[in-house]
Amino acid sequence: MAAPADSRRGRLKVFIGMAAGVGKTYRMLLEGRAEQEAGHDVVIGLLETHGRAETARVAESLAMVPRRRVRYRDTVVEEMDLPTILRRAPELCLIDELAHANVPGTEHGKRWEDIEAVLGAGIDVLSTLNVQHLESLNDHITELSGVRVRETIPDAILGRADEVVLIDLTPEALLDRLRAGKVYPPERIDAALNNFFKIENLSALREVALRQVAEEVGARRLTTELVGSREESLAADAPQAVGERLLALVELYPGAQRLVRRAWRSAQRLGAGLDLLLVRAPGKRLSDDEQRALAALRQLASVLGARLIEEESDDVTSAIVEVASRRGTTYILLGGARPARGLARLRTPLPQRLMQRLPGVDVRIVADRSRRANGTNGTNGKAGSNGEAV
Amino acid sequence: MSAGVVVIVGCAAALVGIGAGYWLPPHGRRPARGRLTEGRRILLPFTGEEISRRSFEAAVRLAKAENATIMPAFLAQVPMSLPLETALPVQCARGMPLLEAIEQRASSQGVPVDSRVGRGRSARDALRKLLDEEHFDRIIVSADEDPRVGLSYEDLRWMLDRVPAEILILRPAPEDTRRISTETVKGHF
Numbered sequence: 001m002a003a004p005a006d007s008r009r010g011r012l013k014v015f016i017g018m019a020a021g022v023g024k025t026y027r028m029l030l031e032g033r034a035e036q037e038a039g040h041d042v043v044i045g046l047l048e049t050h051g052r053a054e055t056a057r058v059a060e061s062l063a064m065v066p067r068r069r070v071r072y073r074d075t076v077v078e079e080m081d082l083p084t085i086l087r088r089a090p091e092l093c094l095i096d097e098l099a100h101a102n103v104p105g106t107e108h109g110k111r112w113e114d115i116e117a118v119l120g121a122g123i124d125v126l127s128t129l130n131v132q133h134l135e136s137l138n139d140h141i142t143e144l145s146g147v148r149v150r151e152t153i154p155d156a157i158l159g160r161a162d163e164v165v166l167i168d169l170t171p172e173a174l175l176d177r178l179r180a181g182k183v184y185p186p187e188r189i190d191a192a193l194n195n196f197f198k199i200e201n202l203s204a205l206r207e208v209a210l211r212q213v214a215e216e217v218g219a220r221r222l223t224t225e226l227v228g229s230r231e232e233s234l235a236a237d238a239p240q241a242v243g244e245r246l247l248a249l250v251e252l253y254p255g256a257q258r259l260v261r262r263a264w265r266s267a268q269r270l271g272a273g274l275d276l277l278l279v280r281a282p283g284k285r286l287s288d289d290e291q292r293a294l295a296a297l298r299q300l301a302s303v304l305g306a307r308l309i310e311e312e313s314d315d316v317t318s319a320i321v322e323v324a325s326r327r328g329t330t331y332i333l334l335g336g337a338r339p340a341r342g343l344a345r346l347r348t349p350l351p352q353r354l355m356q357r358l359p360g361v362d363v364r365i366v367a368d369r370s371r372r373a374n375g376t377n378g379t380n381g382k383a384g385s386n387g388e389a390v
Numbered sequence: 391m392s393a394g395v396v397v398i399v400g401c402a403a404a405l406v407g408i409g410a411g412y413w414l415p416p417h418g419r420r421p422a423r424g425r426l427t428e429g430r431r432i433l434l435p436f437t438g439e440e441i442s443r444r445s446f447e448a449a450v451r452l453a454k455a456e457n458a459t460i461m462p463a464f465l466a467q468v469p470m471s472l473p474l475e476t477a478l479p480v481q482c483a484r485g486m487p488l489l490e491a492i493e494q495r496a497s498s499q500g501v502p503v504d505s506r507v508g509r510g511r512s513a514r515d516a517l518r519k520l521l522d523e524e525h526f527d528r529i530i531v532s533a534d535e536d537p538r539v540g541l542s543y544e545d546l547r548w549m550l551d552r553v554p555a556e557i558l559i560l561r562p563a564p565e566d567t568r569r570i571s572t573e574t575v576k577g578h579f
Contacts, residue, residue, distance in 0.1 A: 139476070139477040139478075139479055140479045140480060142472060142476060143469075143472070143476065143477070143478050143479060143480045143481065144480055146469045146471040146472060147471070148472065148476075204480075254459075254502070254503065254504035254505070257489075257504075257505045258490065258493060258505075261486045261489065261490055262490075264482070264486065265486065268479070268483070292524060293504075295523065296504075296505070296506055296507075299506070299507055299508075299509070300507050302475060302477065302509075303466055303477060303478050303482060303507050303509055304477060304479065304482055304486075305477030305478075305479055
């Protein structure tokens with residue numbers, strides 16, 4: 001059933017790239033201009049040209065909503081004028097820099113929230129985003145580039161976009177553009193080349209951007225196949241498809257680290273967050289071995305960017321269920337159980353209890369691969385880095 | 391009367407058997423999980439995606455001889471521009487598979503393994519922090535590690551001077567082309 005015209009939500013199209021200067025804004029403006037030439041009412045809600053003449057030239061033929069001036073502390077800052085855009089109500093609005101954080105005193109803290117309001121008013125939006133602004137990639141890109149990006153957006157925003165277009169450029173071509181003064185003004189070129197714009201940084205970021213868009217496409221295809229119509233799938237399942245969250249149940253013994261590593265790799269592949277849960281009996285004093293194991297787990301969790309949650313409870317199942325519900329867990333990973341003793345043999349095993357109490361959550365038991373049969377015990381002729389079987 | 395005694399003794403024996411069956415875990419032994427060798431600990435630090443197979447084999451030989459635990463440790467390096475507590479997923483993508491490979495190989499040879507991750511401004515700094523927190527009886531390092539990314543000769547000298555543990559430095563040898571690398575990890579890890 002078609003929705004009434006006035007309650008229609010606008011469509012969001014995001015141009016994503018590995019870094020500034022690849023041409024996201026330029027491409028957005030070209031599409032906006034093409035829509036205008038096709039007879040649609042198009043305005044620029046916010047444009048950051050960064051002094052690029054080519055970009056400014058493309059924007060000339062498009063109407064622009066002037067920025068408003070917002071006083072913050074002792075300075076005046078220019079921000080997007082959301083109320084004017086909503087009053088103007090164009091068919092299509094071009095809003096640059098999706099991840100921008102607004103100054104206090106505007107309607108929302110983040111530009112993506114402004115864009116949600118514009119979409120909610122039935123206005124289509126074109127926007128731009130650099131891949132390092134995605135929340136889930138923040139740690140990864142911080143390590144790659146040495147720069148912590150403060151302005152981030154939840155991945156679900158990208159998941160809800162109707163279209164995601166990757167604007168790709170080779171690192172060499174981007175560096176050529178930078179040196180030619182097409183990205184930043186001359187006084188900023190040297191600093192950029194010496195800091196962020198290094199070939200290894202750009203190559204890694206390009207790989208991340210390509211993978212991100214590939215995963216996005218995969219998630220969309222999956223939800224479309226599962227649900228049926230595109231609209232239904234995007235409305236209902238796309239956020240889920242990009243919103244996986246893993247919970248690994250750990251204990252204080254050395255093998256727990258293996259479980260954590262395996263869970264982390266799975267989380268990396270799924271683009272999911274990872275929580276580790278340790279449930280201890282209330283008031284139980286840790287032995288020296290256990291204290292060391294706990295310190296090692298904390299360190300491992302911190303290095304991997306996982307969150308270690310420590311709970312005290314006599315009822316392990318209830319503690320897991322509570323944490324999984326609170327954290328929005330979609331996968332639970334646990335190690336193989338110890339052989340039960342005594343009356344414990346009569347109890348339903350933990351995985352079954354979890355499946356009963358957490359319907360819709362996958363439960364995975366992680367094997368100890370070191371205990372595989374000899375044929376696969378590492379002497380199977382796989383080549384080492386120097387080509388020799390090890 | 392004697393038949394009654396036999397029946398009673400038989401019933402008692404059956405009850406004891408059933409009780410023992412419930413109480414003891416399968417195969418009549420305590421599970422190996424959680425059981426670490428009390429005592430000696432052998433640290434096997436590394437920084438890259440592979441280690442010399444000789445270092446690993448030396449660690450396994452010593453662990454078997456001394457009934458010790460091998461503690462492979464991945465030393466992650468945090469750039470100066472970032473806080474020390476920063477997550478390091480890119481380096482971990484290299485280090486974790488190698489930890490897994492070492493653990494799989496050592497475990498399959500019956501040697502207990504307890505992995506560690508050290509984090510510091512340099513490989514030496516990460517190692518120093520690890521040594522500040524825990525005691526190790528021996529440290530095995532290979533002198534053939536690429537000093538540009540791993541432990542330099544200066545670091546090895548520092549270890550010999552400062553670290554209160556037995557240091558075993560393996561000199562480079564022709565067979566050092568044999569490595570244990572992330573490619574040898576089993577399964578989908």
